[in-house]
Amino acid sequence: MPNREAATRLNSRTATAAPPVAVKANFNSIYDRPDPRAYFRELYGLDYIIPELASPVFSALVSKLEQLRGRPLRILDIGCSYGINAALLQFPVDLDRLAKRYANMSESDIGPAQLAMLDRSYFRSWPRRQIEMIGLDASAPAINFARTTGVLHNGVVGDFENHPLPQEAKDHLSSIDLVISTGAVGYVTEKTFAKVMAAIGEPRPWVASFVLRMYDYGKIATSLQSTGLETEKLTSTTFIQRRFKSEDECREVTSRLTELGIDPAGKESEGLLHADFYLSRPGDAVAAQTLGDLVSVAQGTRRAFGRRYLNRPGEPIRLVR
Numbered sequence: 200m201p202n203r204e205a206a207t208r209l210n211s212r213t214a215t216a217a218p219p220v221a222v223k224a225n226f227n228s229i230y231d232r233p234d235p236r237a238y239f240r241e242l243y244g245l246d247y248i249i250p251e252l253a254s255p256v257f258s259a260l261v262s263k264l265e266q267l268r269g270r271p272l273r274i275l276d277i278g279c280s281y282g283i284n285a286a287l288l289q290f291p292v293d294l295d296r297l298a299k300r301y302a303n304m305s306e307s308d309i310g311p312a313q314l315a316m317l318d319r320s321y322f323r324s325w326p327r328r329q330i331e332m333i334g335l336d337a338s339a340p341a342i343n344f345a346r347t348t349g350v351l352h353n354g355v356v357g358d359f360e361n362h363p364l365p366q367e368a369k370d371h372l373s374s375i376d377l378v379i380s381t382g383a384v385g386y387v388t389e390k391t392f393a394k395v396m397a398a399i400g401e402p403r404p405w406v407a408s409f410v411l412r413m414y415d416y417g418k419i420a421t422s423l424q425s426t427g428l429e430t431e432k433l434t435s436t437t438f439i440q441r442r443f444k445s446e447d448e449c450r451e452v453t454s455r456l457t458e459l460g461i462d463p464a465g466k467e468s469e470g471l472l473h474a475d476f477y478l479s480r481p482g483d484a485v486a487a488q489t490l491g492d493l494v495s496v497a498q499g500t501r502r503a504f505g506r507r508y509l510n511r512p513g514e515p516i517r518l519v520r
């Protein structure tokens with residue numbers, strides 16, 4: 200049965216005022232390091248799991264769009280950092296595996312350049328999903344690292360909240376099929392999205408964003424609407440981003456949510472930041488399949504299971520670990 204209740208259309212009337220980024224803890228010092236070890240230590244240390252929870256959702260969208268476009272996709276990750284979404288989408292690795300890998304490589308033993316080359320070999324040793332990943336981030340070191348490891352095929356560095364997109368960046372962005380983001384809205388607003396969308400051109404991409412509940416997506420949705428995309432919010436599910444860093448952050452975020460009329464009970468009140476999922480698509484795609492049907496969230500799928508049988512369409516049954 201079509202799952203119409205699982206989504207709401209977003210328009211300017213559903214928009215709320217954007218809170219200052221300062222309500223949230225500040226992680227700027229870990230975004231600009233030459234490799235992701237501090238990033239993992241700090242954020243994974245706070246159980247930052249949104250890329251892991253987002254990955255099956257993005258993966259379902261990739262499958263659907265591949266089917267519609269009949270070719271491998273070009274995907275842009277806004278606020279991509281060290282390319283974690285790109286790694287999870289392309290390779291059969293999970294966040295736990297990556298975090299353990301980096302935790303075992305101390306900075307005193309292995310420098311960033313050597314780590315990037317080790318990662319390059321590491322990722323090459325896995326089977327890869329055929330997609331082209333482009334990253335956009337204000338951090339040049341993060342993009343450089345992800346490009347060297349090969350998880351990003353190309354990168355756009357810059358703060359497009361405050362600067363125009365250079366021509367070279369526009370060239371990288373043309374004909375992107377899917378725009379994704381996790382943990383980026385708040386840092387990036389409708390200003391960045393509008394510049395990116397203008398550079399992408401036709402056919403219009405789909406835009407899939409995981410957004411902390413305290414951030415307004417209304418202005419981004421309005422800007423996407425002016426490019427022909429309708430935005431829906433998945434209302435049946437929220438996605439845990441991480442736990443609060445401090446008592447102050449807990450107090451600030453929960454009171455901010457209450458001010459916005461969003462009830463933190465059972466979610467942020469339990470010590471965890473939650474994100475909503477938004478998908479923007481052309482109207483004909485929205486009419487053809489509901490968001491609730493497109494994104495069916497199965498819990499527990501990323502757990503490490505024992506040996507199991509796979510029976511995928513067009514493939515023989517096989518036993519995998």
Ligand SMILES: C[S@@+](CC[C@H](N)C(=O)[O-])C[C@H]1O[C@@H](n2cnc3c(N)ncnc32)[C@H](O)[C@@H]1O
Pocket residue numbers: 230249250277278279280281283284335336337338341357358359360380381382383386387391
């Ligand atoms: C919480 S991290 C999320 C990284 C990644 N998406 C993930 O989930 O692992 C936020 C990222 O936004 C980037 N960022 C901050 N301001 C930005 C801006 N104006 N434009 C692009 N990226 C920005 C930071 O450099 C950082 O990599």
